[in-house]
Amino acid sequence: MSLVGDYDELLRALDLPAKVRLLTGASFAALHGDPAIGLAPMTFSDGPTGVKGQSMSGGPLACLLPNATALAGTWSEELLLAAGELLAGEAVRQGVHVVLGPTINLHRSPLAGRVFESFSEDPLLTGKLAAAYIKGVQKRGVGTSLKHFVANDAETERQTVDNRVDEATLREVYLLPFEIAIEDADPWTLMAAYNAINGVTATEHDALLNGVVKGELGYHGLIMSDWFATRSVAAAAGGLDLVMPGPYGPWGQALVDAVAEGAVAEEAIDDHVRRLLRLADRVGALGSPRAHPEDPPAPDDPQRRAQLRDMAAAGMTVLTNDGVLPLGSENRIALIGVPATDTVLLGGGSSMVTAPHQVSIADGLTAVLGDRVRFAGGVEVRTTPAPARAGFVTDPVDGRPGIRVRLMTGDGDELTDDHMADAQRIIGFDSGLAGPVGRVRLSARLDHKGPVQLGVLGLGSWVLTAGALHEEFVVEPLTGIPGEAILAPRPHTLIVDLDGPVVVEAELDLGRTEHALVGLIARPAPKTDEEAIADAVRAARGADLAVVVVGLTDEQETESRDKTTLALPGAQDALVEAVAAVAPRTVVVVNSATPVLLPWADRVDAILAVGLPGQEGGHAVAAALLGDLEPAGRLVSSWPIADGAGPAWSVTPEAGVLEYAEGPFVGYRGHAAGRAPAPRYWFGHGLGYGRWEYADARADLAGPAPRVTVAVRNLATHTSREVVQVYFQPADAGQPVRLVGWAGAEVGPGATADVTVECDARLWRRWDTSAHRWADLDLAGELLIARGLGDIRLRAAVEPNGNLHRA
Known part of the structure; x- marks a missing residue:
């Protein structure tokens, strides 16, 4: 009731x-x-x-x-x-x-x-x-x-x-x-x-x-x-x-x-x-319980998987493209870069999810193109090795991809015995256990010959065994920040030469630690950057085109810590430069959710930013590259040209205080006002697979905010989605330019559509600091009809009396 x-x-x-x-x-x-x-x-x-x-x-x-x-x-x-x-x-x-x-x-x-x-x-x-x-x-x-x-x-x-x-x-x-x-x-x-x-x-x-x-x-x-x-x-x-x-x-x-x-x-x-x-x-938690009429699809249901793939592709953004995208399915592709196989599909911190699977870019492209795709490795991208990938390790009890996790009391009495697809676990928030967790045992089977990097992630006293290997060590805190044991645990690794299948066991004595993130590290021993780049160059020379996947990791995109640079970690820039110098065509896929520096952008043929695309990410990237789905995304942040080249930069407090000294000139607002250099890519930028002509803009100024209509024509041979953006540039220099509305439309090849943007009245006001209330913003200024502020298609001046004329 x-x-x-x-x-x-x-x-x-x-x-x-x-x-x-x-x-x-x-x-x-x-x-x-x-x-x-x-x-x-x-x-x-x-x-x-x-x-x-x-x-x-x-x-x-x-x-x-x-x-x-x-x-x-x-x-x-x-x-x-x-x-x-x-x-x-x-x-x-x-x-x-x-x-x-x-x-x-x-x-x-x-x-x-x-x-x-x-x-x-x-x-x-x-x-x-x-x-x-x-x-x-x-x-x-x-x-x-x-x-x-x-x-x-x-x-x-x-x-x-x-x-x-x-x-x-x-x-x-x-x-x-x-x-x-x-x-x-x-x-x-x-x-x-x-x-x-x-x-x-x-x-x-x-x-x-x-x-x-x-x-x-x-x-x-x-x-x-x-x-x-x-x-x-x-x-x-x-x-x-x-x-x-x-x-x-x-x-x-x-x-x-x-x-x-x-x-x-x-x-x-x-x-x-x-x-x-x-x-x-x-x-529905007060009175009679609420009944839900239908059972939602499971996370691995085909309907859900298709929906998640389509969502991911729709937000991917074509940053540059000289015509190489979409790719032809007949191409022989050299796939390069560690993020191609270890694709980062989610960020770090409290929002992590246990997905039914995580499809890498390599998996997605191979599923469509088969042996036309050859993976050539890449340079190291992480400072801290990631927990073992499911598939490289398997549960020694039931054989499923992943590891076995046993939680025990400090005296060794077993509390839980579980399979985990992810080779890491947070300890200390488990409810319903018979006692407090004092020890953790992680175990996995490796079917591998040759050198591997083995180790653990987590603070405390460890015993690591694998065949003849037996090592005891303590991982101490480094930063002393609250929550370090969960949000920034340290690794301990070593290189071991394996000769066939082996079971790895790592047991942790938590001591006085109540909450901790623990994990098992296992992967092929990494090559040097020089060796990896040489392998990539050889593969690129022998292919029709190279697809280089670069990106950030959950070391940079995570709760609990900020970045110090927008540069790609490791030698990824050198990898792209070397491949672009020899490959017939080079497409770069950027696997990051946030802006990165792209010093080689003018020397490659196309760049596709794919974000952190979720469990179906690899399938979505493949569909976007091949044109089965349009990567019609637009940037939601300006991408600076260099470190420090943004209107707001530092995230480090001084004496506990962080001043928002840029005022309202944040992001594109500050770039447009000249308070920072023009970005490499503006907020709102995105090419998709269409080519657009804008004409016949009309504005209705009768309501609380303008209604703008513009005719857009798709000049491409692909159906494409356009996003018409309307900005207002006030005549008052103390007020920044601001997005006031947008609208999307899907338009067929050669077709024209009228797109109407209903601007938001909340952007036509200012805060009066003397009266501590809202006041109307002076209407004088310009309406900018654009594909991002780096591609303004039409301008219309708004006079103080509210009349409109073409600028």
Whole structure:
């Protein structure tokens, strides 16, 4: 039954301790229930790239979607709605009530480690795509969590940093995507971040949580903390409704006492509980349980696999192309680069998902072209070796690709004995065990002859055995940062010459460590860069064309740490230069979610940016390269020409403070204003497989924001999707250019379509810092109709009186 509007009656049935008990989680990812009022426990799950379940790792098999920038690269609200519906089905299948996403922090600096998990550098694009995602999830009765509120745009010192943002920039840029998502989609929860904003911790920020979100925006949902982000009972008065995780935290009896002492009003507690009850009502955890009418497809169902492949390809972006793409299926291809076989399909950190499989680019191309594809290796791309690939190692018990993981008490009593497809596991958040985990044993079978690199990932005392090999060692902490054992564990490796099948065992004594990421490393011993480049050059000379796959890894694109450079790791640039010098044609595939430097861009024939394309990534890349699916994506971040060549760069606080000194001139806004050199590729850039002619632009200025219509003609021989972008350049030099609307259209070869862009009125205002309110933006300026600011097709001047004429 629905109890909407009757929450006060339920509140009256609870005393103060019972109310406060509900306001801290019951466990790492679940809430308390209360049978007396018909409240069932609710479960949460990380969700930006898939519903991982309540386990930090080793959870149920789940669909692994393309990452956020790859989805956003489609510039398609319809596709984000479909992604939300898919995630809702995954949540229903797992019994999850709230998916913790979307992440809508902005790409302020391309060095930020978690940029891969956020949509874009633009607040309008971010907000509108987030709203579509939220609608898709919540239409199935599953909640979302808009995160991380607010100005949580980098990882360095993220728990303690004070981000200083001027009032106008905070309102016009960083709060705007949250405002759009709340107004357009009403997410059922919002997550307050770790950082402080202008001196006040996000979870205690009365002016933002109570004043802006619950007050000005009229938000009726629940505001929870990021995990371990709540510092004190002051957050209860500052607008926070729920502390996560539990069962411990700073509230509990301390909050009961604070209410008794008058430091926190009981009315505030009632508001928090009322919001929690509303969430429970919405997700079917209050009153009679909700029945879901159909069983969603499994993660490896053919329907799901095709959907995920199509989503991934749609967001891939053609950066350059001299006509070599799409490829012909008759080509003999030299496939080069470690990311071709070890394709990075998801980022690192809390959003990792246990997928049913992960299809590499090599697998995808070989499935279509067979022996026309020859893999020629590549240079080392990682500083820390990745955990063993399923297939190179197998479970010694059941023979499946992956490893065997046994969790034991400190005395050696067995707690679990499981197969894992991934050769790593997070320890310490496991529920339902008979005792605390004190020891971990990882084992795998290798059918390999020759030198291999063996080792472990994780802090503590280890014993490693493989045949005659027996080694004991201790891996010590390096940084001392909170959470290092999970977010930045160190490896220990050695080279061993194997002569046939062997079982590798690695046993860890955790000691006093309660939470840890542990993994088994096993792979063929890497070649030197010189040897790898020589092999690649020989292969490229003997092929019709070379496809070189380069990219970043989860060492750079991860929660917990930021990058120091946009340069590709290792000798990948040298590899591309050497191959391009000898290959008849060279196509480069960039396997990264975020901008990288491409110093060789003018010396190759085509570049395709594929993001982190999810479980079907290899099939999607093959379809995009061969033209079976169009890579019609547009960039969601500007790609700088060099390190430091962006309007906002440093992510390193000074004395705990990070100044957003660029103000509203972030991303393309700063490049266009001359506050940084022109980027190599502008926000919004993407060629697809069409060629476009723009004509006959018309603008209707009668409403609160313009409606722009333009005729676009596809001059190519392929059906293609065009994304018409409209920007407004105010005459006031103190106001940056900004995206005000966009629209996509699929157009056949030689055909013309009228595309209408409904501009958003929220971009035609400014924050008046003297009056602390919104004011109308002067209409004088230019409308720019473009394929990104690097390819402006039409301009129209807007006079102060609102009249329009061609510039």
